[in-house]
Amino acid sequence: MNHHPDLTPGVMAALSWFYLFSSILNACASAYISYGELVSEGASRDDLGPKTISMPAWLRTSTWVFYGFGGLFLLINIQIAYWLLAAGTVLLAIFSTADAALFAEHESHDTGLKASLNRHQPAIGIGGPLSRPIISAIWSFVAMIFAAMGMTYALGAEYAMPQLFRNAIDNASGATSFFTISTLAFIAMIVYRKLVANGILAWAALNFSFLFFGLSLTDYDFRDIVTKPDNVPIIGLIYLVAYFTWIGLRRAVINDARMAKGLPNLEELGSEKTLTWPDLVYTELIAVVIGTVFLIVWSILLQAPLEQPASSTQAPNPSKAPWYFLGLQEMLVYFDPWMAGVVLPTFIVIGMMAMPYIDTNKAGNGYYTIRQRMFAYSTFQYGFLVLWVVLILLGTFLRGPNWNFFGPYEYWDLHKLEPLNNVNLSDIFWIQWLRQSRPSAILIREAPGIFLTMGYFAVLPGLMYAVFFKKYVMESGFIRYSVLAMLLLFMASLPIKMVLRWTINLKYIVAIPEYFFNI
Amino acid sequence: MSIADKITDNQIWKSVFRHPMPTDRRNRVVVMLTNFFLHLHPVSVRRQGIALSYTWCMGGTTFFLFLVEVVTGVLLMFYYRPTLEHAYNDILNLRDVTTLGLMRELHRWGAHAMVIAVWLHMYRVFLTGSYKPPREFNWVVGTLLLVMTLLLSFTGYLLPWDQLAIWAITVGSNMARATPGVGVEGPGASLLVLNGVPLVTSFSDAKFALLSGRSVGEMTLNRFYVLHCVAIPLAVSLLIMIHFWRVRKDGGISGPM
Numbered sequence A: 001m002n003h004h005p006d007l008t009p010g011v012m013a014a015l016s017w018f019y020l021f022s023s024i025l026n027a028c029a030s031a032y033i034s035y036g037e038l039v040s041e042g043a044s045r046d047d048l049g050p051k052t053i054s055m056p057a058w059l060r061t062s063t064w065v066f067y068g069f070g071g072l073f074l075l076i077n078i079q080i081a082y083w084l085l086a087a088g089t090v091l092l093a094i095f096s097t098a099d100a101a102l103f104a105e106h107e108s109h110d111t112g113l114k115a116s117l118n119r120h121q122p123a124i125g126i127g128g129p130l131s132r133p134i135i136s137a138i139w140s141f142v143a144m145i146f147a148a149m150g151m152t153y154a155l156g157a158e159y160a161m162p163q164l165f166r167n168a169i170d171n172a173s174g175a176t177s178f179f180t181i182s183t184l185a186f187i188a189m190i191v192y193r194k195l196v197a198n199g200i201l202a203w204a205a206l207n208f209s210f211l212f213f214g215l216s217l218t219d220y221d222f223r224d225i226v227t228k229p230d231n232v233p234i235i236g237l238i239y240l241v242a243y244f245t246w247i248g249l250r251r252a253v254i255n256d257a258r259m260a261k262g263l264p265n266l267e268e269l270g271s272e273k274t275l276t277w278p279d280l281v282y283t284e285l286i287a288v289v290i291g292t293v294f295l296i297v298w299s300i301l302l303q304a305p306l307e308q309p310a311s312s313t314q315a316p317n318p319s320k321a322p323w324y325f326l327g328l329q330e331m332l333v334y335f336d337p338w339m340a341g342v343v344l345p346t347f348i349v350i351g352m353m354a355m356p357y358i359d360t361n362k363a364g365n366g367y368y369t370i371r372q373r374m375f376a377y378s379t380f381q382y383g384f385l386v387l388w389v390v391l392i393l394l395g396t397f398l399r400g401p402n403w404n405f406f407g408p409y410e411y412w413d414l415h416k417l418e419p420l421n422n423v424n425l426s427d428i429f430w431i432q433w434l435r436q437s438r439p440s441a442i443l444i445r446e447a448p449g450i451f452l453t454m455g456y457f458a459v460l461p462g463l464m465y466a467v468f469f470k471k472y473v474m475e476s477g478f479i480r481y482s483v484l485a486m487l488l489l490f491m492a493s494l495p496i497k498m499v500l501r502w503t504i505n506l507k508y509i510v511a512i513p514e515y516f517f518n519i
Numbered sequence B: 001m002s003i004a005d006k007i008t009d010n011q012i013w014k015s016v017f018r019h020p021m022p023t024d025r026r027n028r029v030v031v032m033l034t035n036f037f038l039h040l041h042p043v044s045v046r047r048q049g050i051a052l053s054y055t056w057c058m059g060g061t062t063f064f065l066f067l068v069e070v071v072t073g074v075l076l077m078f079y080y081r082p083t084l085e086h087a088y089n090d091i092l093n094l095r096d097v098t099t100l101g102l103m104r105e106l107h108r109w110g111a112h113a114m115v116i117a118v119w120l121h122m123y124r125v126f127l128t129g130s131y132k133p134p135r136e137f138n139w140v141v142g143t144l145l146l147v148m149t150l151l152l153s154f155t156g157y158l159l160p161w162d163q164l165a166i167w168a169i170t171v172g173s174n175m176a177r178a179t180p181g182v183g184v185e186g187p188g189a190s191l192l193v194l195n196g197v198p199l200v201t202s203f204s205d206a207k208f209a210l211l212s213g214r215s216v217g218e219m220t221l222n223r224f225y226v227l228h229c230v231a232i233p234l235a236v237s238l239l240i241m242i243h244f245w246r247v248r249k250d251g252g253i254s255g256p257m
């Protein structure tokens, strides 16, 4: 018997629901585009006409009948519920698009002009008008595909991700590629932010992530790691961070475009006062109810982990810190504990506290903007997204026994060997370059590294000043600049050491193990 | 007289709620001033400042989760004894025997959610530039809250006393051993010698102070229990009070000037 089956009845049932859920989301997106008022952010609702809805009443009714009975059957027979909900979703997808087209036709017929309302005008800064029927049709189509995939699993088809595909991904992935691609993706996001801010692209990306996740779940090893109870919140973290990054970016793009046109930004539009009761108090009440329900459902569905009783002699392999510290644990690959575990975390905390005092840019206070604070925005965001969150993902999902790297579909083999042929700078300098044995006096032996490190902290600030920060020092003073430069250099030290490790296998720049002083 | 009137039209009710249901403008103002919990809020707020698309509701969510942790945590304390003999079994019983044995799940998932929520809150405050004057200090208070939240979670991780717990704490606290100057394996510690006697040993270094022992043991459990259930929650409570006070005193939730 196969103890590591890719597909089990339980997994297939879960997948059928997962795809149904993705399908419902897309059908709702289609309906939203078709029937929603679609007032773009910042536009006024006033001059938009009422939105007429016309479609065969029986079609509309039957959707809700399917959904209604589907919801009911959730409590009685889960399989019947599945098919009812699936049927309702397909109907919803069909008539959303049909109505969008019908409505567009009415519009141009009534006005004799090219229809305006069916051309959704996105917010200022997000691009040109979009055809509602077409966009609606796209999401309906995606909804159908997801629904079909879900039904396939529900009917018992055993489709797993092709092994070829898994091997290709495993082979392409590594700590190097994972980190490099994340960094490049981050840069692309900032540079092409106008495109990213577009809801269509973001929704497409979401759909791709569903597809990727659904396919990946057919792999035993992937599932084994992702569904560890303590790892489940991290999946939530990925989606939440991605969503909020996108929301922030979108609002910043809109604001930047508005301000460039001399229009008030979105936050200025809502600056009038409103009474706390009921507007805020009721929002809080609803949030509390949602939060409570959410936590209770989560707690019923997923049991808190409890492993074997503690044993101080049997260390599990890998031994991992709690997930929120795995970014720091990942840094241990590149730095000794005193740096990764003490100095760098201290600098993160101090740096965060110092931030309001060194960011003297007055613009961008109380509203989203990227253009007005490009440097602060992208530096902090890179730190949070890539140096913190991405490293946590790497440490959680892709680091296995002995902290070796494993591809997402790779079995965590205890005996995987990774060649370790890292060298210290002193080896490179004395042995490879000067072709002599290393001097025995520590300070002389390590002189190259010590000079390099001192140069890094002493020379670079001057250089950075001359090239980038003249204006900043004039305005904000020398002390602020020194703090800023130190923080930036410490932050940059991590990617720098990563690159040095990947390119020339460098272990330590300064290596004085005699005093536990390795950099 | 309707039942609702009967409930509200008596001395007891009126002594608790001084004013009728806030349905008109005057009472909507007054209720914010006379209710202890509501007076946390100002009477009126900028519309944009309470928009979900602006705050993401993440500060409030963090606070909500903190309260959930306090309530479920107190319930867990009724059952849990922080000793080597009992800790693990008490957790087992909480799962298998206790009525409403959901408290541990609520507490653990709430804790994870709180860590995520506090990060997202910080992220939002950054993205809207809300740490800029006059809110610099509240950002500093917030950073302390962030650290405290992580420490709360970290100290709690040990309490179930299973393999996951002690090894995660072992990995985490091994870092303390390498603290410069005060950890045995930290740079510089071996230079601190007085009359030939090393000052920093594995019995006196930072890791020892953290674990109250050379490795994770019963005294560590006790120490983490006290930190987790008393010391850090008190500190967080105080900091949250300051944090909320300052949100008000700094001019309410930020917005374009």
Ligand code: HEM
Residues within 6 Å of the ligand: B055, B057, B058, B059, B060, B062, B063, B066, B118, B121, B122, B125, B130, B131, B135, B138, B139, B140, B141, B142, B143, B145, B146, B149, B240, B243, B247, B252, B253, B254, B255
């Ligand atoms: C236990 C942790 C925390 C709690 C319960 C908390 C709660 C809150 C709440 C309820 C608000 C009102 C506005 C909102 O909901 O966004 C707020 C605002 C604020 N928080 Fe926090 N917070 C916490 C941690 C932090 C952290 C980690 C930071 C930053 C490092 C921070 C910085 C701020 C700042 C600067 C404001 C004012 C923002 C504005 O006016 O727009 N807080 N906090």
